Every structure is written in structure tokens, then in C-alpha cells.
Amino acid sequence: MLRVIQRLQEESDIQSGIILDRFLRARKLESKLVEIQCQLVSIMRTDSSYTVNKSGTQIANSPEEPEVTNPLIDPRQLDANLHELSLLCQRSVLFQNFLNERAIEEMDVLISDNENEKDLVMKDKNEKFYGGNGLLLSSGLTKRVRELMSSYIVIDEYLLKKSIDKAMKLDDYDPTLASTSTCVDDVFFILKAVLKRAISTYEPQVVSSTVRTAVTILESTYLQVLHQRLNTVFTSYDPSGRNAERAMEQAKIDYMVTLNNLDVSADYTHRLAKEVEPDIINGVWLEGDNDVQKALSYIKDFENFSDKFDNLLKNGIEQLMKQILKPRIRPLFQESYKDVRYVLEEDEYNEADIDEKFVKRFRQRFDNLIKVYKTSLTDNNFSTLLGLLVNAVALQWERIVFQTRFNQYGALRFDKDLRSIIHYFSTLTEWLSRDRFTRLNQMVTLLNFEEPSEIYDFWGQKAGSVSWRLTVTEVKKILSLRLDFDANEVANLLPKSQ
Known part of the structure; x- marks a missing residue:
């Protein structure tokens, strides 16, 4: 056979x-x-x-002739x-x-x-x-x-x-x-x-x-x-x-x-x-x-080959963020913080608690900023862009905090403002990482101390699972923003060797 x-x-x-x-x-x-x-x-x-x-x-580049098949x-x-x-x-x-x-x-x-x-x-x-x-x-x-x-x-x-x-x-x-x-x-x-x-x-x-x-x-x-x-x-x-x-x-x-x-x-x-x-x-x-x-x-x-699409996409979103959106973050904060202070008396604190001027203005202006992108971009692209935006917002907010004065009532108000904005961002996308606000949250913790010496309950060996993102110099600078804290006491806190 x-x-x-x-x-x-x-x-x-x-x-x-x-x-x-x-x-x-x-x-x-x-x-x-x-x-x-x-x-x-x-x-x-x-x-x-x-x-x-x-x-x-x-x-x-030259006059195109009709295609002959x-x-x-x-x-x-x-x-x-x-x-x-x-x-x-x-x-x-x-x-x-x-x-x-x-x-x-x-x-x-x-x-x-x-x-x-x-x-x-x-x-x-x-x-x-x-x-x-x-x-x-x-x-x-x-x-x-x-x-x-x-x-x-x-x-x-x-x-x-x-x-x-x-x-x-x-x-x-x-x-x-x-x-x-x-x-x-x-x-x-x-x-x-x-x-x-x-x-x-x-x-x-x-x-x-x-x-x-x-x-x-x-x-x-x-x-x-x-x-x-x-x-x-x-x-x-x-x-x-x-x-x-x-x-x-x-x-x-x-x-x-x-x-x-x-x-x-x-x-x-x-x-x-x-x-x-x-x-x-x-x-x-x-x-x-x-x-x-x-x-x-x-x-x-x-x-x-999909990596080449991803690389070009990443560069494109970064350029959109850098050239169009990032320049609008600072004016957004300026408009939102108009007439807003963090040095408050008790009655002013209660009034601010009702008005929530900063939160309402910020949300309205941020909604207007992202509206066209939210409706036009794919979910993946919008999440990526929003992540870059949130990073820029957090960085700009940190700069503002370092230039702001607080008292105890003002620190409480700032704590509520930050929590409200973080919650607002979490409603925009399920992929929001709260890690982006770690430094701001640590600033809030410092600003809400009763006394500057409370830092020793959170620093060094007592930090536990807390990983501090702020340097010693930044901690002192934040504490010095509290008008009711003694400047000399703050200056003598946390030697750099700690």
C-alpha cells in the first residue's frame, strides 16, 4: 500500500x-x-x-491627477x-x-x-x-x-x-x-x-x-x-x-x-x-x-505593535494636559478661593460650614473645565487625563497651603474642604487613587494639632504604618502656618537626624 x-x-x-x-x-x-x-x-x-x-x-504637493484604475x-x-x-x-x-x-x-x-x-x-x-x-x-x-x-x-x-x-x-x-x-x-x-x-x-x-x-x-x-x-x-x-x-x-x-x-x-x-x-x-x-x-x-x-499606539497616546494626553489644561489650574484655584480665609472665628466657621464657598466654586469650575473631555474622550483616555489633572490640582493646592495662614477653626474648615474635594473626584472615576492626596492629608493632620509637640506621637518610631511624605523642613513650615502656635517651639521640633 x-x-x-x-x-x-x-x-x-x-x-x-x-x-x-x-x-x-x-x-x-x-x-x-x-x-x-x-x-x-x-x-x-x-x-x-x-x-x-x-x-x-x-x-x-502638486496637483493630484484623477486615479486611473x-x-x-x-x-x-x-x-x-x-x-x-x-x-x-x-x-x-x-x-x-x-x-x-x-x-x-x-x-x-x-x-x-x-x-x-x-x-x-x-x-x-x-x-x-x-x-x-x-x-x-x-x-x-x-x-x-x-x-x-x-x-x-x-x-x-x-x-x-x-x-x-x-x-x-x-x-x-x-x-x-x-x-x-x-x-x-x-x-x-x-x-x-x-x-x-x-x-x-x-x-x-x-x-x-x-x-x-x-x-x-x-x-x-x-x-x-x-x-x-x-x-x-x-x-x-x-x-x-x-x-x-x-x-x-x-x-x-x-x-x-x-x-x-x-x-x-x-x-x-x-x-x-x-x-x-x-x-x-x-x-x-x-x-x-x-x-x-x-x-x-x-x-x-x-x-x-499596540505599544506604539500606547506610547503615542501617552504623549498626546500629556501634551493636552501641558498645553491646554495645566495653565488653567492656577486660575481655577484663584477664582475658587476668592474671599475665602482659613483664619476664622467660631461664628465665621459656622457660616463657612453652611456656605462651602470654596467647594461649590471649585466643583462648578472643574466641571466646566472637564465637561468637553468627559463627553468626548473614551473612558480609558478620560481616566488617564483625569489622573494627570488630579496630580496637577494636588501640587497646586500644596503650593497654596504653604502660602496660607490658619488658626484652629480654619484648619478644621480646610480639613472639610479637602475631604469634600477628594469625595468629588472619586465620583468622577472609579480609578481615582487617594494616594495622590497623601501629602495634603498629612498637612491637614499637622494643621489640626492641639499643640506642635503632638508631632512626636506620629513621627519616628511611633509612626507605625504611616509613611510620611513630608520632610522635616516641610513639617515645620506647615506647623508654622498656625498663627496660634509658638514659632520658637515649632523651630525646635524634629532635629534633622530624626
Whole structure:
């Protein structure tokens, strides 16, 4: 029976060659490859003549001529060709697996019956070209299909680049539909189809080449455009124009949409990598687990590209914080603290306890500050931005405390103000870390001492689990803000050696 299987492999090499030759002629693949290669060279040359306009869209530096589509490389026809090629490769692998499994069974029978039978079957065959199952290690069919898949890779690269370019040119944003623009869903829909088709070939090298191509095009086309949008969006309006304020608000929206695109793109990259893993694991690969592990490692390389989205996103949010929001923190406190004091008599304290001027003003102004970001950013981006904002608020508040005078009633009032603001921030996001207010809370503790010497009940060995974030110098400075504390007593507290 093994002789029959060997003969079947030899005959399949002959007949598959005839079929593949007819396929190549019928689909005009060689002519298509020549045209595609010319197009790819043209694209590489014209890429250097493109700039990105203020909205982040690629435009030509010279008048753009209408795109002429060669019917020979019509995208829909090329997509159909890729599907056919992937099926050819898949069927070839399945056929080879079938032959290999049956040949192994027959070889085991021969060996168990009579070792001489095996030698008879392998007579006149160069064993270095044959495997332990008696079949060719690399059949003619396998070689021809792998040659065809090199054409697959070229066509796939061309079609992927054209598709992503088109998705970016048609990019649009509708706030009623999503927090991202259309390019994100379009691009990752394309990538999903491309990766799944590559995996369906059950050829690790095809998966490897497809992943490398996808990553390269993502970086050079998709990520680059998003990067340019972040860099240019705020230069797209005239600050001295009649509608400057409206233009500035639109620029903020465009900037936030780009941040959302990056956030969702990073998430989609992870999700897509996880989604295709079952296709790899459940596939019928020629070399079994070895091919599975190779394919999984290639998909991991694709997933790692999400780090580039995350890095650009982090820089983008930090720039938004630094240039737009951080300069507004100090005025926010100035407006909120107008007519507010922390040196109070008992009746003034009771009145302040009812009015809560600072808390009400701060919340109102902070709500106005973050309103557009809360409604426009993704939950992840808003939480990240809010974290940076809270850090800036805490730092600015510390500076204000160091410049403020207190008495006992004022210290109590400040304690309530701080608690109210911390609670307010906790209602904005579930990811708020109270650790950001540790220094301010320790300042409140100091300001509410009955006597400066109480510090010895909290410092040094008596600190217990408390980790003091304030230095000795800062502790003394805070205590000296209490008008009713003796300045000399404060100055003599806590030698630096403690």
C-alpha cells in the first residue's frame, strides 16, 4: 500500500502542475504581478511628495491627477484571486497531511511485519530526500504552491496598502455614532480579513510575511497620519479670526478624536491577536505543533505593535494636559478661593460650614473645565487625563497651603474642604487613587494639632504604618502656618537626624 501512496504523490505532483499552470494563465497572475510591482514602485516614489494637511489627511504637493484604475488589478478581482490562492495552499497542506498520515500507518505495518519489506519499498530511492514515512520531504506540489504564495504576498501587500490608504482618505467622524472616527473600524476590519486569510493557508511563512507587511503599513500609513493630526490640529485655526473660539473648540474635538483612535486601536490590536489564536490552534498545519508555535509567535509580534499606539497616546494626553489644561489650574484655584480665609472665628466657621464657598466654586469650575473631555474622550483616555489633572490640582493646592495662614477653626474648615474635594473626584472615576492626596492629608493632620509637640506621637518610631511624605523642613513650615502656635517651639521640633 505504501507503494501506491508513493505513486499517488508522484502523480499528484504532475497533475497539480498542469492545474496550476492553467490557473496562472486563466487569472493572468504574471501580468498582474508586473503591473502591481510598477504600482508599488510608483507609490514609494509619490509617498515622498505627500504632505499631511491640517486635518491630518494626506495631500499631494502638486496637483493630484484623477486615479486611473487598471482593470487588470481591480481590487475586487485581486481580492478574489487572493482567496483562491489561499484555498489552493490550504488544500495542498490538507492533501499532504492526508498522505503523510496514511504513509506513516503503512510504514509502521511494514516495519512490524518484516524490516525487509521496508527496504524493498525504498529500493532505488535516495533516502535523504525522503522522510521516515517513505514520502518525499518536499513534493513538487509543495514547491509549486510555495512559489505561488510568493505571488500571494506581493498582491496582499499591494491590496492592503491601497485599502488602508482609502480608509484614511474616507475617514469621517460622527459624534452620535462613536467616540472614534471611521478609519479605526475600517482599518481593523481590513486587518482582520487579511490575517484570517493568511492563517487559513496553514503556511507559517505566509503568516510571517503578512504580519510584517501589516505592521509596516500600519506604522507608515495609519500611525503616521494619526501622529501628524496630533501635531497639526491646533494650527488649523486662526486665533485672531472672527470664530476663533469656535475653531479652538473644534480643534479640541479633533484632537480628542485622534486620542480616542489611538486608544481604541491599541485595544483592537490586542483583541484581534486574541481572536485569531483559535484559528491557529485549531488549524491543520503541515508540521503540527511546530507550525502552530511559529504562527502564534508571529501574531504576538503583531500584538506588540499596540505599544506604539500606547506610547503615542501617552504623549498626546500629556501634551493636552501641558498645553491646554495645566495653565488653567492656577486660575481655577484663584477664582475658587476668592474671599475665602482659613483664619476664622467660631461664628465665621459656622457660616463657612453652611456656605462651602470654596467647594461649590471649585466643583462648578472643574466641571466646566472637564465637561468637553468627559463627553468626548473614551473612558480609558478620560481616566488617564483625569489622573494627570488630579496630580496637577494636588501640587497646586500644596503650593497654596504653604502660602496660607490658619488658626484652629480654619484648619478644621480646610480639613472639610479637602475631604469634600477628594469625595468629588472619586465620583468622577472609579480609578481615582487617594494616594495622590497623601501629602495634603498629612498637612491637614499637622494643621489640626492641639499643640506642635503632638508631632512626636506620629513621627519616628511611633509612626507605625504611616509613611510620611513630608520632610522635616516641610513639617515645620506647615506647623508654622498656625498663627496660634509658638514659632520658637515649632523651630525646635524634629532635629534633622530624626
